[in-house]
Amino acid sequence: MYRLLLDTNVLLDFMVPERPESNAAVEVIRRCANGTDTGCVCAGSLKDAYYVACKYLGEQAARDFVRAFLDALNVIALDEATCRIAASSDEPDFEDAIIRATAENMRANLILTRDERAYERSAVRAITPQRFVDLFC
Numbered sequence: 594m595y596r597l598l599l600d601t602n603v604l605l606d607f608m609v610p611e612r613p614e615s616n617a618a619v620e621v622i623r624r625c626a627n628g629t630d631t632g633c634v635c636a637g638s639l640k641d642a643y644y645v646a647c648k649y650l651g652e653q654a655a656r657d658f659v660r661a662f663l664d665a666l667n668v669i670a671l672d673e674a675t676c677r678i679a680a681s682s683d684e685p686d687f688e689d690a691i692i693r694a695t696a697e698n699m700r701a702n703l704i705l706t707r708d709e710r711a712y713e714r715s716a717v718r719a720i721t722p723q724r725f726v727d728l729f730c
Contacts, residue, residue: 595630595729597621598696599666600706601688603722604634604642608650608658614707617722620730621705626665633667635695637688669695683714693717 599621606618625632639662646655675694684690689711696704696717704712704719712719720728 595702595725596633596700597625597630597725598633598635598669598692598699598701598704598717599638600692600704600708601638601641602707603705604638604658604662605645606707606722608642608646608654614722617726620726621722622662622665624730631667632665633669633695633699633701634662635692636668636671637691639663639668669699671695684711686711 603614603618603621606612606614607622609615612618621630622632624630639659642662643655643659646658650658671691675691675698678694678698679687679690682690682694684693689708692704692706693712693715696715701717703725704715704717705722705725706712706719707721709719709721
């Protein structure tokens with residue numbers, strides 16, 4: 594069983610079948626929902642995914658996706674300590690720094706993201722959902 598932190602782009606891939614790694618995102622979240630792996634998401638990522646889904650898919654669909662994520666994933670709270678770690682990190686992008694700090698704090702095995710390069714400095718390895726599926730499913 595892997596302890597995974599899912600980046601916002603994985604949530605978006607799950608919601609929109611036309612996105613590049615949609616099938617892999619669906620497989621990863623399915624594994625988390627059935628208990629094969631433990632999937633986690635930052636509260637901020639859930640909020641950001643909701644915002645994008647609302648804009649493109651409508652408010653009802655966005656809420657349905659949020660409920661599905663809440664059923665399948667553990668939501669990790671964003672607190673002041675994590676924000677301070679992120680603000681003091683060597684990550685050039687604050688949002689990526691929050692994901693990195695959260696993954697390190699929760700002792701995740703992997704960060705799943707389509708932007709692997711964003712987490713090159715992280716103590717937690719980042720791979721794409723497709724790579725995860727190829728390696729572990």
